[in-house]
Amino acid sequence: MDGRSSNKRQLEAQREGDANAKRHNVAMRLETLDCYVCSEPLRPPIFQCSLGHFICLSCRSEILDKKCLLCSAVTSFERCFGMEHVVMSVTVACSNAKYGCAEQISYYQKEEHEKVCPNAPCFCPESGCGFAGSTMALLGHMTGKHKCPLSTCDDPSLVNAYLYLEPGLRVLHCHEDGQFFLFSMASEPFGHAISVVCVQPRVTEPKFTCDLYYDSSTNGDSQKSYCKIRSSSLSDGLPMGYDLIVPKGKVSDEGDGIMLRATIRGKRKVLYDSDSDSDSDSDKAPSGRSKGRGPKSDYSDANHERPIPLAARLIPDYSESEDERPLAARFSKIRGYER
Template sequence: MDGTSSNKRQLEAQLEGDSNAKRHNVTMRLETLDCSVCSEPLRPPIFQSSLGHFICLSCRSEILDKKCHLCSAVTSFERCFGMEHVIKSVTVACSNAKYGCAEQIIYYQKEEHEKMCPNAPCFCPESGCGFAGSTMALLGHMTGKHKCPLSTCDDPSMVNVYLYLEPGLRVLHCHEDDQFFLFNMASESFGHAISVVCVQPRVTEPKFTCDLYYDSSTTDDSQNSCCKVRSSSLSDGLPTGYDLIVPKGKVSDEGNGIMLRATIRE
């Protein structure tokens, strides 16, 4: 290595050390970083009144009387590049840090990040449990702690699962895209009730459909039902309502001899 390269690396190391030395953990009132009109996080472009009050672009576009909304002084609102530089340098932890998210997000991007954060929690639906964690953490919890039977598949575009009609929860995990489905089998006064839900942190429009089919070897009876698969974080427990009902009298009360076939399509 020649002397020029060595000196260059030494200079880069010194600059990096100086930069790190200037980094400190500080505390501040986060409303200082919010628009003083709408209280939404400030983001570029940011405007400042002649008296130092900051507002966002949207609120600036709605102020037509040239008066400061805080003190009513006549003023102009000019672009404040200095505040924009400050805003871009402020990072905060994701609210899902305790569930495994290690991201440090620019303050005004926090809400957008958390809407899509893969570590947002899902919740155990078992009564009195209280577990919360990422989708895959909940999957491990359900199969490990509560011993829910697990089925797996590799191709999420079309999945066939065969399940005996017995009360309890059944788990389906699609490896390719980590989709997690939960089947609930319940014995009700009117018969056997089955429902299916896609477990994920955010409720979205149904992405999957599910064909539920049963065939009783004891009574020669069969039934088919097609439904849109709901999504849920299970924060309020299992969704209400059922997707297939096997009426009383169609099969024995115990469901013996019943095989349920679930076909999930994207």
């Protein structure tokens, strides 16, 4: 039995080697592999009329009089296994090869692949800069070339994040899942206008929500905003509009920047034991906090998806501290470091 299995494996290896030896790079007009009716790439099953004109399954299903639309011949449209073998053998490079994609895809699967290709480009939003690259390449470009301040998140279970924002851009990167956010602050005549965007190759429905909160350290005024984070490849620059506006009359921080608290929650499903989770919820830490989870969220998910918060490099939460100094004073040293 072992001898027969060994011989079979050797024969399969030999056939594979012969197939590789016969593989050649050839040039051809790819529209030859398109359906002549809809001009979409042919994919199995493929059908042909009596004179050899190829059509796809969708077009064949719509031809009711069994007449070829190209030659007008009345035909039965037989399946062509030979052409199917051809289209399955033709591979092409991804259009994102110059951005790092090394995939070789069947011609008829190229469009589907490029819709989800992780190497699709994102674009630098800085005026006059034409850089384009993968998400991680853009991250390195913005922090290296343009010196954008970078905050990182290693543990997405942490909630509160304090960011010192100045006019311009600030990068927030979560190592665990690779999410890349851009915070933008513009000094307008009416105040500080702040926005946040999730940088990714394809625009999708918002996957993240964000709480932005500013608390004045002198007059007690505060500004708070809840928004759904837009996604963008930044091909047209930063999205229009703002997510939080802090009037200049309410800004008490020194300098041109402000200390902002941000909380980002992602709508990703997390598998967990509901029984053990309810048990742990009953074991509360002081001041209404669940152990190891930070402050409770005011938001619940109707689909039973536990919000997963992302945070920037965290500054300790002094909400229960005996230090009664204003927030800006307590963070003065750290704020100087963040600059």
